[in-house]
Each structure stands twice: as structure tokens, then as C-alpha cells.
Amino acid sequence: MSEIVPQNGNVLLTWEDLWVTASSLKDGNKAILKGLTGYARPGELLAIMGPSGCGKSTLLDTIAGRLGSSTRQSGDILINGRKQTLAYGTSAYVTQEDTLMATLTVKEAVYYSAELQLPNSMPKSEKKQIADMTMKEMGLQDAMETRIGGWIGKGISGGQKRRVSICLEILTRRKLLFLDEPTSGLDSAASYYVMKTIASQCQGRTIIASIHQPSTEVFSLFHSLCLLSCGRTVYFGPASAAID
Numbered sequence: 001m002s003e004i005v006p007q008n009g010n011v012l013l014t015w016e017d018l019w020v021t022a023s024s025l026k027d028g029n030k031a032i033l034k035g036l037t038g039y040a041r042p043g044e045l046l047a048i049m050g051p052s053g054c055g056k057s058t059l060l061d062t063i064a065g066r067l068g069s070s071t072r073q074s075g076d077i078l079i080n081g082r083k084q085t086l087a088y089g090t091s092a093y094v095t096q097e098d099t100l101m102a103t104l105t106v107k108e109a110v111y112y113s114a115e116l117q118l119p120n121s122m123p124k125s126e127k128k129q130i131a132d133m134t135m136k137e138m139g140l141q142d143a144m145e146t147r148i149g150g151w152i153g154k155g156i157s158g159g160q161k162r163r164v165s166i167c168l169e170i171l172t173r174r175k176l177l178f179l180d181e182p183t184s185g186l187d188s189a190a191s192y193y194v195m196k197t198i199a200s201q202c203q204g205r206t207i208i209a210s211i212h213q214p215s216t217e218v219f220s221l222f223h224s225l226c227l228l229s230c231g232r233t234v235y236f237g238p239a240s241a242a243i244d
């Protein structure tokens, strides 16, 4: 895989013999990821699946370069076949927790993010257009004027917060997108809607999502699957062939 170099700024991400170890006073050294190898290709949605605690978030954090200092890692993470850091603005990461400003309305949060993240050279009207389109794609039209809420009082629902978090990160259409449990808190219809929107944006982009118990409909949207169990890869390949 590492010999194929994608064009147009597209990203082929490869990880080889990846080990992650956490050390604690109580348990000593504990291996969380045990020699994982895999890849994520442009134009594809790769799902990382497996039971709770198997290492999905840790794998996502490691390949996204966000691993905390309490852990040690070894193995190679290659970008287009080389050990290199991603250029600024190449990737986006949707975390498992929604960290949103409670006092803003959905529209204010998305407009603000568009203003900050999209290039300075882009006219304000175009930024607004992109923000409006992305909110629509995430099914947030009816919640646009509602406060996000939180400590200030009830606002949008938990599922809507999840969709706002995704909306803020997909605005910029970065070449590499990581999503940690994008469908948590969403019902099955909303999960499908959100994942279908994400899958529809794969053209020229590499998308990796950790996901817990997807429905059959959501599963059918995945191109590739990395199935983990106890920190090891038990399946890596086309999602459609995984059933066998």
C-alpha cells in the first residue's frame, strides 16, 4: 500500500505494527493496542468497530496523532507512504464528547466556526452559504435558532448536539476526517441520515469513524472495516466481505 501515492493532496494513511501501552501504578504496563496494521484510503469510509474497551478510540487517537502523554506508542504511521506530519489544515477530528458553547444558537455556533475556519480570502456570503448547506445536510434546519444549552438551561437535544459537533468539523471539507462515535445518542433513523451524509463526502477524502453497534443500514455505508477485539485486529478488509 505504501507505494501508492495519491494525487491532489489526497491522503493515504497507513499504520504498521502499532503498539500502544499505558502505564499505571496499580496495573503496571498494560498494552491497549497490540501490533495493529491497516490503512485508510482516499475515497473511502473506514469503520473501526468492536466491543466497548477494545481500543477503537485509542486507535483513532493514535493514527490522528492525538494520543495522550500517559501512553507510549511504537510502530509506524505513514502518510502517503512516508513518515511525515500532516500539513496544517489537512485533517479534522470529531471527538466523542460535544464541547459546544451553551449560550450560542446552532446558527451562531456554525457561522462563527465557518468564519474562523474557512479561508480569509473567502467572501462572508460564501462562508454563510457553506454553513447553511452543512446545517441542512446534518438535518439541523429546525434547530438553527435554538440555543445549544447546557449549564444555562435546556437547549437542543443530545442527538442535535452530536450533529452540531459533526457540522462544525465537516464545514471545511478537510482531506482527512476522524470521527469518534459520530452516532452516539442518535436514534437509528438519525444515525443513518448522518452517516449517509458523511459517506457521501468521501470523494477525494479519507474518512475514518469509530462506531459501536451500527444498524445494518449504517453498516452498508462503510467501504472498509477494521474490527478489533481486545486490542488486536480480528478483521481488516472490505466491509461487504466481513459477514463471511
Ligand SMILES: Nc1ncnc2c1ncn2[C@@H]1O[C@H](COP(=O)(O)OP(=O)(O)OP(=O)(O)O)[C@@H](O)[C@H]1O
Pocket: 022, 023, 024, 032, 050, 051, 052, 053, 054, 055, 056, 057, 058, 059, 068, 070, 071, 212
Ligand atoms: N490513558 C490510558 N491509561 C490507561 N488505560 C487506558 C488509557 N486509555 C485507554 N485505556 C484503556 O484501554 C482500553 C481501550 O480504551 P478505548 O477508549 O480505546 O476503547 P473503545 O473501544 O473506544 O471503548 P468505547 O467503545 O467504550 O468507547 C480500555 O480498557 C481503557 O480503559
